[in-house]
Amino acid sequence: MRGPTTSLTPPADAVAPARHSGAPAPGEPLGSHYDHCFGCGGKQPHGLHLEIRAGEGVSATAVLTVREEHQGAPGLAHGGVLAAALDETLGALGWMLRTIAVTGRLETDFVRPVPVGTELHLRAEVTAVHGRKIYATAAGRAGGPEGPLAVRAAALFVAVEVEHFTENGRDEEIRAAMADPDQVRVVRAFEVNP
């Protein structure tokens, strides 16, 4: 039996990504997809609280300020926290395509250590689309958008229906999410994909 293709190189017949006509203008916040999300949720006390903004084309940006609670070694960020920030910024690209998509594969290179207090400037972009598969890359630079490269990632996201969440999530949270008009608006925004 054949498993999933794990290559992060788009196939030859992949197409260029198309920015959705309803995507926010470059610089505008994309908003959180879920209040309790570890990456972007405003109501998640343990979260990264990333405010992700639309970029040019099919790209997005965010700034992670590395805090004490993000440490993995004395004074240095934990790699898993940095990978989560990359994953979240990449995940927000779904807003630019108006497609609900989840991470299938995330490959991360940790290029240099990231001290507590660093402002890590993240930028993610979709590079290609092949059916349900969305190929994307991301980078995190220390101190500014042109600062030294600290982390980078290549990823494959897979487009899913809202049932991916309703059929797999815990009932309690699903019920609460579907009773929240703001959350329903988020889902509707994704469903309108002409």
Ligand SMILES: CCCCCCCCCCCCCCCC(=O)SCCNC(=O)CCNC(=O)[C@H](O)C(C)(C)COP(=O)(O)OP(=O)(O)OC[C@H]1O[C@@H](n2cnc3c(N)ncnc32)[C@H](O)[C@@H]1OP(=O)(O)O
């Ligand atoms: C009610 C509330 C609503 C809330 C509304 C919120 C909306 C906005 C949510 C946004 C959220 C973002 C948040 C941050 C990003 C995360 O962190 S997402 C969380 C982490 N990711 C996950 O939990 C995903 C878990 N994995 C899965 O569910 C399934 O494996 C997947 C990824 C959906 C794929 O399963 P599938 O749908 O059965 O697809 P499948 O047919 O196996 O594969 C389709 C294609 O993808 C390829 N593929 C699949 N997996 C892989 C892989 N790992 N590597 C390479 N290729 C792969 C296959 O080879 C296949 O390719 P082709 O044969 O078509 O060429």
